[in-house]
Amino acid sequence: MSETIHYSHNNSGGRDWLTADDWAALAARGWVLDTYEGRTYGADRTGLSLDEAIREWEVATGQPSTAEGCPCCGPPHYFYRNDRAEMGLAAAEVESH
Numbered sequence: 001m002s003e004t005i006h007y008s009h010n011n012s013g014g015r016d017w018l019t020a021d022d023w024a025a026l027a028a029r030g031w032v033l034d035t036y037e038g039r040t041y042g043a044d045r046t047g048l049s050l051d052e053a054i055r056e057w058e059v060a061t062g063q064p065s066t067a068e069g070c071p072c073c074g075p076p077h078y079f080y081r082n083d084r085a086e087m088g089l090a091a092a093e094v095e096s097h
């Protein structure tokens with residue numbers, strides 16, 4: 001069974017943590033971008049484990065996946081698997097300040 005890993009971006013601290021180039025680098029590696037009305041909120045990667053997907057994301061973006069972000073907004077980068085989403089533990093709301 002091929003698993004899909006979901007990445008969700010939270011604009012922690014009121015800024016976008018990924019640039020257009022970062023999103024393009026992910027897309028070039030097979031990530032399917034989740035774009036709505038001109039903004040990209042996340043991406044899905046099928047065919048890798050969660051750990052593999054996170055490593056690939058770090059190579060593509062050149063950023064640490066574990067950035068803490070703003071204390072009130074929480075981490076900017078969130079990765080989860082299908083089964084967690086199906087259990088209702090979906091990504092945090094995208095919030096702006």
Ligand SMILES: [Zn+2]
Nearest residue numbers: 013070072073
């Ligand atoms: Zn904040």
